[in-house]
Amino acid sequence: MKKPFKMNNIFNQFILSFTVILLLASCGESPPSKLTIPYSEKDIQVDGVIDSEEWSQAAIIEKLIAPWENDATDKTLLKAFVSSNYFNFSFQVWDQTLVTIPFERELSVAAGDRVELFFSSDSTLAKYYCIEMDPNGNVLDYSAEHYREFNESWDFKNINVATEITDKGYSVEGRIPLAELNELGISTPFYLGVFRADFKKPQSKDISWYSWIKPQNPTPDFHIPSAFAQTKFEAPIK
Template identity: 70%
Template structure:
């Protein structure tokens, strides 16, 4: 079990250039695949990398109670969100962009900090998915989709749970391999079609206005390879 110990935590690296602490997520390997059912209770999730809350940089760095977990298996990057939300806003799904009008969690992937090309997936509490390719700055290709993404969700009295996976082979084909850059985000609407939205992030992008499509919103991540 010792090879998992460091994988359970976010490893903080000191940048010699900026002398600021930069987050780095080490994502462990599990021998077992899981069944996607919106239940985050299997042994594999107990061994996953773990983030216990997200921050709202534009609301005095207040924090929520989101629990994000991730691990890799032989074939998949597996991830989950457990979101506490007492003002849950869901929008009837008519097209992918419907997801952008309500509560959601988001993952962005890039192979470098230039964001010359990066890939985004936004997922709502009902399991609907908005995914697209992008390049800096905010040049979106909405016709693009992940081919292998699968999501299962469960709405609870306290909020919602989302469990998902993307094939490692697909990520590698997109150039997402060690090390890579990851954005972990959440949008919390206060009422349907309202303008009051709290924007949460894994890290503080240090931008004056809400924006996750900038390099400072991404942290470095690494998959732990299977031991041969």
């Protein structure tokens, strides 16, 4: 006697396989909702040159997304790790329309190409801290409170940044003492924003705004909670 044909089992297997395929296909397209920054005993030489050996154990964020340009992506590489005393970070930016502005004051940085790191102790952005760095190594840093209440007189005490302009774009390398971040309430876990402004030409409103996380806003804005992701520092192995 023949066994009855079990259509339900075949259908269920098909649905399961199709779901797995969709999940695998989407894995490479969506940024993680959380980031773990690894620990390394190495110290970097802050010179703007992204040496592969120095950064071999770093976490890597590949490509940033332009949410307001149909989710276009760039080739930016962010690398980050913590050592005994520092949060270390580097950017490699591909940019063929490099726009730099003569530095007169900190806000000059906001008029040209730059990369940015924002730090908040929680997801409300009740108090957060921002660093914007241009291809020439100039820094605009300030504290802020949600929504868009900026204290431009505030500065990091000990940030160290170096840059290099290349034929493909520019690189930024830097570090911040962990002790200073801890004083600001930025201890693991915290919330991190990673951004880039790409000007097409000087004094133009033709700007591409890139972010690690896709902010949930109809117009360009990085100063909102949805532009940040939870981040933690990996503890050293004892």
